[in-house]
Amino acid sequence: MIHKIKNYQPVPAAENQYSIPFMEKNRTLVLREDQDEILVGVEKRDPDLEDILIRYHQGAEKNVKFVLIESRDLSLLLARLVSDQGLSKGTLEEDQRSLSLDHLAGDAPVINLVNSIIMEGIEQGASDIHLEKFRNRLVVRYRVDGILHVGRELEPSVFSYISSRIKIMAHLNIMETRLPQDGRITVQLGSDEADLRVSIVPLTGEGESIVLRILHRTMAPMGVDQLGYSESHLRELLELAEKSHGLVLVTGPTGCGKSTTLNSLLRHIYTPGKKFISIEDPVEYVVDGIDQIQTNDEIGLSFSSILRRVLRQDPNVIMIGEIRDRETADLAIRSALTGHLVFSTLHTNDALSAVPRLMNMGVEPYLLASVLKGITAQRLVRKVCPVCGKKRELTEREREIFKSAGMAAPDRLSEGIGCPQCDNSGYSGRTLINEIISVTEEWEDLISRGDGRDALRRNAREKGIESLLADGLTKAAAGITTLLEVERVVKS
Numbered sequence: 398m399i400h401k402i403k404n405y406q407p408v409p410a411a412e413n414q415y416s417i418p419f420m421e422k423n424r425t426l427v428l429r430e431d432q433d434e435i436l437v438g439v440e441k442r443d444p445d446l447e448d449i450l451i452r453y454h455q456g457a458e459k460n461v462k463f464v465l466i467e468s469r470d471l472s473l474l475l476a477r478l479v480s481d482q483g484l485s486k487g488t489l490e491e492d493q494r495s496l497s498l499d500h501l502a503g504d505a506p507v508i509n510l511v512n513s514i515i516m517e518g519i520e521q522g523a524s525d526i527h528l529e530k531f532r533n534r535l536v537v538r539y540r541v542d543g544i545l546h547v548g549r550e551l552e553p554s555v556f557s558y559i560s561s562r563i564k565i566m567a568h569l570n571i572m573e574t575r576l577p578q579d580g581r582i583t584v585q586l587g588s589d590e591a592d593l594r595v596s597i598v599p600l601t602g603e604g605e606s607i608v609l610r611i612l613h614r615t616m617a618p619m620g621v622d623q624l625g626y627s628e629s630h631l632r633e634l635l636e637l638a639e640k641s642h643g644l645v646l647v648t649g650p651t652g653c654g655k656s657t658t659l660n661s662l663l664r665h666i667y668t669p670g671k672k673f674i675s676i677e678d679p680v681e682y683v684v685d686g687i688d689q690i691q692t693n694d695e696i697g698l699s700f701s702s703i704l705r706r707v708l709r710q711d712p713n714v715i716m717i718g719e720i721r722d723r724e725t726a727d728l729a730i731r732s733a734l735t736g737h738l739v740f741s742t743l744h745t746n747d748a749l750s751a752v753p754r755l756m757n758m759g760v761e762p763y764l765l766a767s768v769l770k771g772i773t774a775q776r777l778v779r780k781v782c783p784v785c786g787k788k789r790e791l792t793e794r795e796r797e798i799f800k801s802a803g804m805a806a807p808d809r810l811s812e813g814i815g816c817p818q819c820d821n822s823g824y825s826g827r828t829l830i831n832e833i834i835s836v837t838e839e840w841e842d843l844i845s846r847g848d849g850r851d852a853l854r855r856n857a858r859e860k861g862i863e864s865l866l867a868d869g870l871t872k873a874a875a876g877i878t879t880l881l882e883v884e885r886v887v888k889s
């Protein structure tokens with residue numbers, strides 16, 4: 398029986414647990430929630446969707462009941478919820494049309510709007526917030542688990558107020574709209590403190606691109622065993638990290654979790670009996686007991702200039718945020734040669750490419766061979782959502798992927814079909830996939846001969862060293878992530 402919607406008052410947008418894209422895609426919404434029952438309106442009975450929604454509401458310990466509602470009524474209700482959400486935007490515009498910009502940026506509606514944009518990002522666990530003004534729209538996007546998604550769209554005319562407000566918060570020049578500016582904002586969140594790195598770049602035409610990078614300064618890095626390493630890879634990594642001296646490299650593109658891995662490793666091997674110094678850009682986690690120094694190019698504090706100074710303090714363990722140039726590479730090698738344990742990162746696609754990259758920077762092969770202890774490459778993959786993840790048969794193409802990697806295909810793979818918990822993405826949280834190479838005597842010979850990447854790769858294959866792709870396929874086969882995710886990140 399189809400229920401007439403006039404019997405129901407939809408739950409206001411703010412209390413409705415489903416996001417608007419989820420409701421629109423699945424044609425559903427919460428009609429009513431009381432002490433012991435959640436009443437969900439649906440356009441048609443779909444056991445899959447109902448199953449997911451029941452699991453989603455499990456924590457509430459209430460009876461979840463489904464009622465059919467007419468398609469037209471559902472559309473009307475959804476439209477009403479969407480326009481409710483847009484209300485604050487309308488008020489903002491009307492209040493401010495005739496006032497001056499700097500005055501406005503300090504006005505309550507603008508402050509509230511900017512605060513709510515920031516808080517929404519933090520609540521979603523975003524790593525960065527992007528504000529961009531295009532010709533007819535103003536888009537706020539949040540990067541969650543590595544992927545940008547549209548958080549809200551606002552009236553483009555409010556952009557200058559938002560931009561000025563952010564500039565005030567970050568102590569920047571609000572009159573400057575032609576030159577890029579960088580700044581920071583500290584946000585107090587209960588006992589946690591978030592640091593927002595603000596980058597404002599003027600765009601051609603009109604408008605600016607604003608990016609706020611969110612760093613949780615007081616949040617401890619994860620324990621090494623929580624990063625997502627397979628048991629054997631973790632054992633190998635810890636063996637490398639516990640060497641008394643030498644060079645250990647973590648490689649991968651921007652945003653693949655290299656600094657989280659290094660910070661977790663440092664915390665794991667920390668002992669008060671040794672001096673630890675870490676040079677970072679920026680410092681993402683504060684680790685107790687470790688001397689952390691942030692680079693600052695504007696005042697000449699580069700990785701190499703800081704490194705040269707800190708070596709006089711005789712540290713045992715040194716972390717260099719990134720090797721970008723010959724000077725830093727030379728200093729890192731020299732430190733490792735003189736009895737220090739040095740950790741650093743390089744921007745390369747796979748572990749072995751670090752060797753030719755350092756040689757291209759001018760490092761002598763025999764020096765590199767004598768200090769390099771190990772290299773790991775990593776990527777972050779999104780994990781299948783635990784609420785809506787389902788097992789399914791493999792397609793022919795998927796079987797082929799396992800076959801060409803020389804692996805047995807699993808019977809089934811997991812895939813999230815989308816639920817309110819994961820905002821319809823099918824994914825929730827991230828883990829890493831990686832490859833790891835411990836430098837043996839044989840590797841030392843190859844490296845000191847100056848062999849290229851292909852020769853090194855061939856040797857790795859002969860030795861049966863598991864590649865990034867193979868580790869990813871193993872995790873997809875185990876239902877932790879999907880093949881699509883693995884392919885996406887391995888190609889990057």
Ligand SMILES: [Zn+2]
Pocket residue numbers: 782783784785786813814815816817818819820821822823824
């Ligand atoms: Zn889900």
